[in-house]
Amino acid sequence: MNVAAYSVVEPCAPTRLDPASPVPLYQQLLVQLQNRIDSGEFGPGTVLPGEFDLSRDYGVSRITAKRALDELAEAGLVKRERGRGTRVLERAGASAVRTSIDGWLENISMMQATTEVRLLSFEYLNAGPDIASALELDDGAEVQRSVRVRTLDGVPMSYLVCFLPADVGRAFDAAALASTAMLTLLEQAGHPVASARQTVSATLAAPDTAQALEVNAGAPLLEVRRIARSADDRAVQYIRALYRPDLYHIEMSMTRKAGSDGPLWAAEEGTS
Template sequence: MSQAIAGQAPDGTKAQRVYLLLRDRILAGQLAAGDALPGELRLAELHGVSRVTIRRALDGLVADGLVERRVGSGTVVCAPAAPPGQIIADFATLIPQLRRMGEETTARLLAFSYDLPPAPIAAALGLADGARVQRAVRLRLSGGLPFSHLTTHVPERIAQGYSEADLATTPLFRLLEQRGVVLDHARQAVSAILAPPDVAQALEVVVGAPLIALTRVVYDDRGNGVEHLTALYRPDRFSLEMMLARVGEADARHWAPVPANPAKMAS
C-alpha cells in the first residue's frame, strides 16, 4: 500500500485542514508533479495560519510521498501513486452492481449485535416501538485493500435466520433471499461526509477525509422494510458514474439519465 493512500495527517485541526486541502489538490491533478508549492510564509498567508502549522502540514505530505523538499527549489510536488483497483459503478445499475460486488470482494465483520435502532432507522424500516434490529458493521476489501465501511440494520424477525458467521462470509442480499425474503425495490440517496475516527481507522484514511456516503432502504414485495444500509466509500477506490442523454424539444431540451440496460440489470 502506498503511503499516499494510507495518509499521514499531522496532529492538530489547522495543520490537518491545510494538509487535506493540499493533498486533495495534488491527488486531483490541480498541482502537477514538478510544480513548486508557494513558500511557507505565502502558504501561511493564504490559509490564515502560522508557519509552524504549514510546516506540520507539509511534513505530512512529505511522509505521504506527495511532496519533497529540494535545496534551491523549495517544496516540490511528486507524482502520486495510482490508486489500486478502483471500483467504478454505474449509478443506473447500482443495485445489481453492489450485489455483484458483494460476491466478488471480501468482507471483514467488525461488529455484530441486536439493539433498539435509532428512531430515523426504525421509521425508515417501519418498525413498531420496541422492535429490535440486528446491527452489523463490515469492512469490504478489494485486492486486500479496504474501500467501503458498511453498517446494516435488519429487523430481528428476519435476521434470526442467519448467524454472525454467515454474515462474515456471505453477502447480505443472499442471506435475505435464503430466508425467503422477496426483495422488490429500494430507496437510496448519495451524499458526502467527513470520516469519523473509527471509520477513518478502518478505511486507512485520515480523520476528516471526504467519503462518499450512500444510504439505502430495501423493501420486500409487500412493502416492508427489510434492510437499512449506510455505506461509506473511499473516493479514491470507488466512484459513481452516470450516462446522460440530451432530450426534449427546443427550449425544453435538458439532460436526463440514460435508462439502464435490461441485460446488464439482470447480471
C-alpha cells in the same frame, strides 16, 4: 536543475480552517492540500506553497503547516527537498470500483465478486427514531446492527453500517455475515431484495471511520444511504455506506432530448 521540469502555483484563496472543529488543524490543512492535488490544481511536478505561505494563507502556525506537508510526504503524495521545496509526485492510477445509478443489484453482485469484506461489529439494540423510521418500525424496536469494511486489492474502500429488523437478522449470525454476502443471507432468510431507494451525498470522515478507511479525519467521503425492500414491499435493510472517492465512482450516461419546455438531459437506460 532542470527548471522546465517544475512549476510553481500561486495559492488561490483558501477555505479557512475551523479551530472549533474536533479535527486537528494540521489534518484540516492536510485534507485541503490533498483535495487540491487530487483535483489537478496542484499537478505532478508542481511546487506547493511553503510553510510560511501556508501559515499565512490558512491562519495556522508554521509548525502546523510543516506537519501537514510532512504527512503528505509520508503518504507518498509529495517529495520534500531542502532548497527545492515540496513537489507533487506522479502517482500510478489506483484501481477503482465503478458503478452506475441503475442496475443496483447487478452492481452489488459485481462488487461482492471483486472485493473482500471484514466484519468489525455485530449486535442487537433498540432502534432510535431515524432507524425505526427508515425500517418502518416502532421507536425502540429491536434491530440488528453490523459494521463492515470492504476492501479492494487490500485497500479499504467502504465503511458499511447496516440495520435489519431483528426477526430478519436472527436468521443468521455474525460468522455467517463475516463469510457470506448480505444479499445472499437475506435471500436465504426468505427476504430476497426486490427494490431499493438510495440517496447519494458527501460527508467528512469522522475519526473512527477515517481509521477504518485509512484516510485522514475530515477527509471527504461519498455517502450512500439505501433502504432495500423485499418482494412483499417490506423494508428489510437500511444501510449507510461511506466510500473513499478515489476508489469508488458513480457513473451515469446521459442523452439530451427534446422536451415540452426545451431540451432536457435524461439518463440512458442501462447506464454503466
